[in-house]
Amino acid sequence: MPYTPHDPRAPRIALVGATGAVGETLIRLIEDRAFRYREIHLLASPRSSGRTLHVDGVAHPVSPVDTFDFADADLAFFSAGTDVSRKWAPEAAARGALVIDNTNAFRMDPRTPLVVPQVNADLLARRPASGIVANPNCSTIPLVRLLRPVEDRWGLRKVVVSTYQAASGRGHSGTAELREATRAALADPADAGPQAEFRPTLAFNVVPFIDELLDSGFTMEEQKMLQESRKILDLPHLDVTTTCVRVPVLNSHSEAAWVECDDSVDRAELVARLGALPEVTVHDREVPGAFPTPRTVTEADHVHVGRVRVSPHDPRGFWLWVVADNLRIGAALNALQIAEELVARGTL
Ligand SMILES: NC(=O)c1ccc[n+]([C@@H]2O[C@H](COP(=O)([O-])OP(=O)(O)OC[C@H]3O[C@@H](n4cnc5c(N)ncnc54)[C@H](OP(=O)(O)O)[C@@H]3O)[C@@H](O)[C@H]2O)c1
Incomplete structure (x- = not known):
């Protein structure tokens, strides 16, 4: 049973960027791989306030990251962009959460291990000096x-x-833009469609x-x-x-x-x-x-x-x-496999 509210050894999780393409994939993987947790806190921007997401059949509200006290988390996954990680991941680590960061913010920081469990899981034997483990780039x-x-x-x-x-490398807005630009170009080959994520257009390009x-x-x-x-x-x-x-x-x-x-x-x-x-x-x-x-x-x-x-x-x-x-191997699965290793090695 992955959701074990009365098991004091199961971590309390914070998921920053829970509504995004990586965050949603991480939620599905936590369910599929039966990752054990005692609490889960779903965090995003104020735009998502009022939304509810289900994890293991239980409804959880989505809260703004800036109202969350990271002392209430043992493990914090960050998938909300580099700026959000730069601002909140050190704070989360200082409050006691072990951070697994999906962004570019700390990958080259010498105090932060950059981990692909199938390659260098030995780096997870001890808690990193920065309190952060970085997940590498998806390619x-x-x-x-x-x-x-x-x-x-x-x-x-x-x-x-x-x-x-x-296109999903640019998250939900990337796949939405490819679909929309493709529809526009099919209707009119001269129409480039929206180009907020990809410029020039990615449709037929x-x-x-x-x-x-x-x-x-x-x-x-x-x-x-x-x-x-x-x-x-x-x-x-x-x-x-x-x-x-x-x-x-x-x-x-x-x-x-x-x-x-x-x-x-x-x-x-x-x-x-x-x-x-x-x-x-x-x-x-x-x-x-x-x-x-x-x-x-x-x-x-x-x-x-x-x-x-x-x-x-x-x-x-x-x-x-x-x-x-x-989204899986290049982000959410690698992050969860880091967490599984941290649990298996008693680092968490
Ligand atoms: N997509 C990939 O293949 C991939 C692979 C490796 C790493 N990454 C990295 O993972 C991160 C997320 O990527 P994604 O593809 O999941 O993007 P996405 O679909 O655009 O999702 C972005 C997430 O970040 C949240 N967010 C944005 N601004 C925020 C803010 N100011 N405060 C709090 N939360 C905020 C969004 O919340 P709202 O819904 O409330 O806006 C959403 O949950 C990025 O840093 C990306 O570089 C992505």
Whole structure:
């Protein structure tokens, strides 16, 4: 029974951003994975005051985050944007809650571990100095899960990635805008529709620009993939270079990754090693050329891999095609798996 109001060992949870795409996914995962809790507090902006959401069949009001006393929470998930995390996550930690933050606010803070449980769960053995555990970027998480065993076996030299990122990466308003802009363009091809989230329009388009532009010419999203991969894999000089592209897909990000190693890679061994990872499905294990797509994968909680191609010219390099649900694997599931590890290790 996940909702255990009389179990003093079960944590009191605060969920900041409960009404958002990540927050709602987290609620479904708390139910599906039977995560034990004693209380749950659903928090959002004042816009959501008066709303009620159900968790495990129980109705809970949604309250504004700025009226909540974080002393009433042992564990606080933050999924309400970087500004909200910067303002409230340190306060929550100071009041005694252990924070799991889904935003970019603290990922590169040296006092804050950046955790993908399948890669570096050992960092969860003790409470972090900042009181915050950071959840990485949604495209970084599936990539590092696949790169870890490659580094261990063949040594990583360089990774070149193009991403194909879904509209849900911009939350509820992103998917709503893609639907509306698509309807507008179908009615009139000259009509770009709304462009509040994606500019130029994402309808029947691909846009190689996510987050803000940096002086280097890379975008912040591209820089995040480099910096976060280095921190999670503990490879401070790893060369990761990326082009991040928004595509007209509702949910699940895809990536084409070119990986260069120190030693020659054997395709059969690579497929076997990736296929043996927890919650990873390799699609062309038996049927060469098979591939996952955002519309066709069925196990939403797996990282899906296909088109595994070792270069015939230099077997130190290979390609992977990767698909992963950005709301689950790239955000809510990773956050909840961090919480499960914290409970299992007695850190919480
Ligand atoms: N979407 C993804 O794939 C993904 C992946 C990794 C990380 N993230 C990160 O997760 C966070 C949430 O993303 P999302 O996709 O769930 O966005 P979303 O659907 O737009 O939801 C945003 C949530 O934040 C709340 N919020 C906004 N402003 C607030 C404020 N001033 N005070 C309190 N709550 C506020 C909203 O509450 P109201 O409903 O009341 O406005 C809503 O609950 C973002 O930081 C995003 O970068 C997202």
